[in-house]
Amino acid sequence: MLKTIFLIVLAYNIEIFINPILQSINIIVPLSFLTYSYFAYKNKNGFTAISAFFIGLFMDLISGSFIGLNGLIYCMSTYIINSYKYVFRLFSYLQISIFFGIIASVYVALTHLFININNFSYVTLFISLIGNTVFSFLISIARVYKPILFKRTGL
């Protein structure tokens, strides 16, 4: 679990650097949330509600957003991911990528409702949906074509 939290924090720090650049083309990639979702998806038993809640609270603290915002979204997304854990086996990589793209966009929408309501933009959401789907698909493709990298790092 500590490794997961460390990687989520690392992803958050990368997110801080890449999002100001991607913002110019209206794409927001919630890398920390996608990393969390990935680990929730990869975990055999799925994350529990309590761990999702506390990881969310921790993310609220380090990101400076309202306390409870990430906790709420992480709990809901964990429930959805756990519910479809066995159904995902029937899906292709593209379908799973679309699923992650959608939940990432829902995350962006919910966070922007609270922290950026003045500039809420459906265009940003739509382009982010495409961007996140493509990003998730590229990661899944990388897992297939570069499996050594993922095996070595234990991902």
Added chain:
Amino acid sequence: MANYAPNTSVFSYIFFVLLASLLLYLDFTNETFSKPKNAYKTSVLSINYFFNDYVLEPLVTFPQLLHSKKDLAKQNKDLRLKVEKEYISNFILSNNNNFFLDESKLNTLIDSKNNLNQIVISKLLKFDTNNYFCCGNHRLFIKPLSSLINDPLQRPIINSEGIIGQTINDMSGIYEVMLLSDSKHSIPIFSDNFYCNAKGSGKPSFISCTYSQLIWEDSFKIGQKFYSSGLGGVFPKGILIGSVLDIKDISDSEKEVVIRLKVDPISENIFGVVVSI
């Protein structure tokens, strides 16, 4: 036999979702958790500051120090010269005005020494550019290079181009600055006879004023300049804030003037806290 998905007990999720919603409601409406959040920010910034100034910088500058003895000696000479000049001017000031035949020269010197507009130079500690470009929360953190400020809250912050915001939080000597473009910020400004409270738009470098055409019938020009009015007592009067970029119709009678700020807060790392106006 069918496999049940693990960890999908609805009750635990409902409990934690409700708990998270309650925390979110409390923080969103009353800022209940601002103290622990500030404590966390202070500790992170202090650790960063300590690491950069006492660990990283000495390591980086150590090789340079070995090769720059000559430069140091020269700098030392120059500094001595400057200190001596300061001693002389202080001596002149403290020993009546007989040094100057023209009394106005002395007064000029005294004014420059005891200027009421005292600026405390501060350096940037942290600026969350992610939040600045994506969201309405435009804050940065600064630390004074010299002495701490007695009453640091609601002080105007400037860089070499003009006003960028005001201090809103003192976290043990580290000051949180709310920028003019923050969605919660407002600054009293004027242009000709028109006065308004310009609110931060949440977008970088933009603030806006709304007004009713029933009250103010004159029109604005694109590029028309707006200055701080000094009302409210936080910002000094007559400083150029920005110029009109766009005028939008909100309703039949209401209009919004979008003002592009003159100053870009990310262009510099050194800021001044205006202590007294």
